[in-house]
Amino acid sequence: MKIVLTTHGSRGDIQPILALSLLLRDARHDVVLAGPPENRTWVESNSIRFCPVGHNFMAFVAKYPDVYTLRPAPAILRFLKRETIEQFETFPALFKGVDLVLAASLSFGAASVCEKMGIAYRFIAFCPQVFPSAHHPAVYAKDHTRSRRWNRMTWRLDRLADRLLFRPMINRCRRAIRLSPLRESGLEHMLGNNPILAADEILAPLPDDVTRSVTRVGNLQLPQGNTLSAGIRQFLDDGRPPIYVALAACPITTAS
Secondary structure, three states, X not given: OXXXXXXXXXXXHHHHHHHHHHHHHHOOOEEEEEEOHHHHXXXXXXXXXXXXXXXXXXXXXXXXXXXXXXXXXXXXXXXHHHHHHHHHHHHXXXXXXXXXXXXXXXXXXXXXXXXXXXXXXEEEEOOHHHOXXXXXXXXXXXXXXXXXXXXXXXXXXXXXXXXXXXXXXXXXXXHHOOOOOOOOOHHHHHHOOOOEEEOOOOOOOOOOOOOOOOEXXXXXXXXXXXXXXXXXXXXHHOOOOOOOOOOOOOXXXXXX
C-alpha cells in the first residue's frame, strides 16, 4: 500500500509517527511522513521519505512559554489558521495516488482532503484526552485534578470555540475545494470513524463515557539500540526485580 502519515506539532507528535512509519516500511509499504520542516534531517536519517508541511513549529512555540494563558491565544489562532490553510493547499498533491492517510495531532486539513479525494483516512491519538469525557478536561485546559463538573464545562467551552472560531476556518477551506460545510464539530470531523488510540492501556485507560468506537494499540516507540553495562545487568539479576521510576524526558533502557 501507498501510505502518507501526517502529523504536526513538537517531537512528541512526530516521534510516534516516525516509529509507525518504520514499522510500515519494514512491512513493505510505500511510506511518506509529512510534518513540520524542522524534522526533515531526523526523519530522513531513519531512511523515511519526508515531506515538509507548514512552518517551523518549535520556533513558534518557543516564543510563547505561557501557552496555557489567554495572552498568546490570538497569535496561536493565527498560526493554526495559517498552518491549516497550507495543509489544504499541500495535501491534494501529496495524497494523489495514496491508498491510506494516517493523521495525528494538528493535521486539521487531512480529513477534509481525504473526503474530497475519496481516500481512506484514520486518525491516531496519543492519549485519551482528545476524546470528550467527564473524566478529563478539554485538551487546552492545564489542570487535570478538578471535578467532573469542571471537566464538562471545559468541553462545553470547547464546543463553543469550535462553533465560533475553528469550524468557520475549516469550512472556508472546505468551500475552496468545493466541499459542503461541516455539521459536526471540527474535532469530531478530525477524529473520523474508529480512531486509533496509541497509548498504554494501564497508564492511559479510555474513560467509560467515551461512546465512539476506538481501536486500541500500544504506544509507538522507536527501536531501542542501547545495551546494558555488566554492572546494571548484575544489579537486575540479583534479588527481586527493581522498580524503575522516570520523570519527564528521562530515557528508559530495557534489557533484551
